[in-house]
Amino acid sequence: MASTAHPVDVAFDPRRNAIANKVHISDEAAHRWYRFVLSFPPHLVREYLEAFGCDRSSRVLDPFAGTGTTLVEARKLGIRSAGVEALPMAHFASSVKLDWSPRPDRLISAADDIATKTLRALKRDGLSDQGQDELPARFEPLAFTAEQDGLLLADSISPLPLHKTLRLKQSIFDIADSGLESHLLLALANSTVRTASNLRFGPEVGLGLIKKDAVVISSWLKEVSQMARDLEALDELPGAAAKIYRADSRKSLRRTLGERTIDAVVTSPPYPNEKDYTRTTRLESVLLDLIGTRKQLRELKKQLVRSNTRSVYREDEDHRWVEDFEEIQDIARRIEDRRLELGKTSGFERQYARVTKLYFGGMARHLEELKRVLKPGALLAYVVGDQASYLQVMIRTGQILGRIAETLGYEVVSIDLFRTRLSTATGEQLREEVLVLRAPK
Numbered sequence: 001m002a003s004t005a006h007p008v009d010v011a012f013d014p015r016r017n018a019i020a021n022k023v024h025i026s027d028e029a030a031h032r033w034y035r036f037v038l039s040f041p042p043h044l045v046r047e048y049l050e051a052f053g054c055d056r057s058s059r060v061l062d063p064f065a066g067t068g069t070t071l072v073e074a075r076k077l078g079i080r081s082a083g084v085e086a087l088p089m090a091h092f093a094s095s096v097k098l099d100w101s102p103r104p105d106r107l108i109s110a111a112d113d114i115a116t117k118t119l120r121a122l123k124r125d126g127l128s129d130q131g132q133d134e135l136p137a138r139f140e141p142l143a144f145t146a147e148q149d150g151l152l153l154a155d156s157i158s159p160l161p162l163h164k165t166l167r168l169k170q171s172i173f174d175i176a177d178s179g180l181e182s183h184l185l186l187a188l189a190n191s192t193v194r195t196a197s198n199l200r201f202g203p204e205v206g207l208g209l210i211k212k213d214a215v216v217i218s219s220w221l222k223e224v225s226q227m228a229r230d231l232e233a234l235d236e237l238p239g240a241a242a243k244i245y246r247a248d249s250r251k252s253l254r255r256t257l258g259e260r261t262i263d264a265v266v267t268s269p270p271y272p273n274e275k276d277y278t279r280t281t282r283l284e285s286v287l288l289d290l291i292g293t294r295k296q297l298r299e300l301k302k303q304l305v306r307s308n309t310r311s312v313y314r315e316d317e318d319h320r321w322v323e324d325f326e327e328i329q330d331i332a333r334r335i336e337d338r339r340l341e342l343g344k345t346s347g348f349e350r351q352y353a354r355v356t357k358l359y360f361g362g363m364a365r366h367l368e369e370l371k372r373v374l375k376p377g378a379l380l381a382y383v384v385g386d387q388a389s390y391l392q393v394m395i396r397t398g399q400i401l402g403r404i405a406e407t408l409g410y411e412v413v414s415i416d417l418f419r420t421r422l423s424t425a426t427g428e429q430l431r432e433e434v435l436v437l438r439a440p441k
């Protein structure tokens with residue numbers, strides 16, 4: 001595999017900043033079926049796959065696969081790929097986005113049958129899909145269990161849209177065959193969050209306008225129709241073997257992927273901030289029965305790199321990986337000193353210094369484990385961003401990860417500026433970068 005060394009800091013055009021993270025219309029097939037807010041864009045994946053000389057003989061890895069941006073893009077290019085993802089909703093979405101086998105006409109036909117069945121059921125309930133202000137008299141809507149509901153942000157979805165969504169979900173299970181069910185359910189998850197729920201993203205999840213009702217069946221049909229059109233377009237592309245594994249990227253990579261099987265890595269790991277991906281995807285995770293109890297949520301969070309204070313546990317030990325890394329210890333001390341100076345005493349604020357050490361320790365642990373599956377000299381691209389979420393103490397994530405990687409035997413090829421973004425904490429422009437590494441030979 002050929003390699004291309006980038007300059008340490010590429011020339012940055014400010015005019016590019018507004019569009020750097022946008023998905024081009026021509027790229028949307030499969031990607032649009034479900035995406036995280038602020039997912040990195042397909043064109044960035046292509047740039048690095050090309051720069052790394054990846055071709056049909058290569059195997060690309062995304063160890064923080066998220067909703068499958070790298071894997072889908074590699075598959076479109078005919079490059080073999082593998083991904084590792086611990087979050088069940090993201091893992092499910094990626095697996096569906098990599099499955100281009102359903103025939104579009106069968107998908108549409110099944111969706112029409114399901115919609116007809118659901119509309120009939122709603123009519124018996126005294127409802128329609130057009131939206132209404134009040135529940136019918138003596139009507140008991142379908143709802144989540146009390147334990148499921150307790151996992152959600154209050155008012156994530158109103159009773160009427162939820163009832164219709166659950167009716168639709170049941171019809172999918174009743175009618176769809178096994179080859180279509182997952183695609184129809186992913187369309188349901190996407191349409192529920194986008195149109196039926198009360199959620200907004202900016203970029204954290206919160207509440208927007210509380211809607212008494214919403215159009216559910218028609219919105220879902222639009223998602224399925226778009227999926228069918230995308231499948232027609234994807235059928236024209238080369239395609240390549242792609243597999244997403246549900247696993248913890250800090251361990252067991254060799255057992256999952258095999259030794260020395262990976263030619264290149266393109267990924268975007270979590271950043272050290274307060275973004276809780278389990279919270280961002282909570283509604284659809286509960287809807288699809290991927291998470292249903294506090295115990296399941298706790299066990300899930302233990303499989304993630306500690307990047308926010310909601311996912312820190314007493315028994316966590318990843319900080320041990322960076323005990324001798326003075327730069328990280330200094331950042332943690334400055335965060336704690338700043339907390340004391342400001343008189344911040346909440347339980348989350350008390351964890352800021354600790355989660356910083358756990359994050360970088362977890363990433364060190366991941367990079368050490370990753371060496372087992374990389375071919376000698378493999379090239380890696382990590383999309384990471386500066387952070388100032390913890391009491392405005394600056395964390396230069398890319399630079400620090402680069403120095404950690406060097407202590408583990410990697411070579412820092414370059415740190416390329418991808419874009420800048422405004423910090424809500426400090427008002428500064430923060431760098432989002434691509435850390436390019438070369439694996440030990």
